[in-house]
Amino acid sequence: SYVLTQPPSVSVAPGKTARITCGGNNIGSKSVHWYQQKPGQAPVLVIYYDSDRPSGIPERFSGSNSGNTATLTISRVEAGDEADYYCQVWDSSSDHKGVFGGGTKLTVL
C-alpha cells in the first residue's frame, strides 16, 4: 500500500515561513491534499489538488508537489497556525483507499 512520510515536528518563529513536507514514491504523479487540525477540533481542509485553497483559507497557505515530495508552505506564520498538519492522497491504483501521512506538529516559537 502507498505510504506518505511527514516529519513529526516543525518549528518556526512568528512572521517567518514554515515548510512541511510529505514524501511518497512518485507523489508528484498524484494529487495531494492538506488538513489542519487544532487540539480538540476536527480537521479542516487547507489545500486541495496540490495547491488550491478552499474559500476562507488565507493566501499565506500554499502547496506544491513534484517528484517524491509535496510541500505545504505557510508564509508569515502566526500563533494561530500552531496545529497538526496532515497530507492525504487517494490511492485508486490497487484499491480505493484514502491514505494519510503521519502528521506534523507545527510549533510557533
Added chain:
Amino acid sequence: EVQLVESGGGLVQPGGSLRLSCAASGFTVSSNYMSWVRQAPGKGLEWVSVIYSGGSTYYADSVKGRFTISRHNSKNMLYLQINSLRAEDTAVYYCARAVISGLTNWFDPWGQGTLVTVSS
C-alpha cells in the same frame, strides 16, 4: 450551510458492536462520496471506509470484514456498523464528505467526531 453531525459513540466491551450515525445537512448524502476517518488518542488520522454515490463500498484492511458503511437516502444519513471491536479500534470517528475530482478525493467538510472506547 454544509454540516455533518456524528453520534452513537460510547464505551463498549471487546468483541462488542456499535452503530455510528452521521447526519448531513446542506447537501445530499446519496449524491456524494462519503467517508469515515478515525483517530486513535494522541495518534494521526486513519482512513476507514468510503461509500460511492453509486453504492460501491471500500474499506481499510484493518477493518475489512468487521465494519460496514451504509446510508439511508431519505433520512440523509450515513452509518458505520462496527462489529468484533478490539482495543485498537478505540478512536474518535469522523464522517466526512469525499469530494471527487478525476482520480482523487479529498475530505470536506468533516463532522465533529464521536468517540468510541473499547474496554472491559
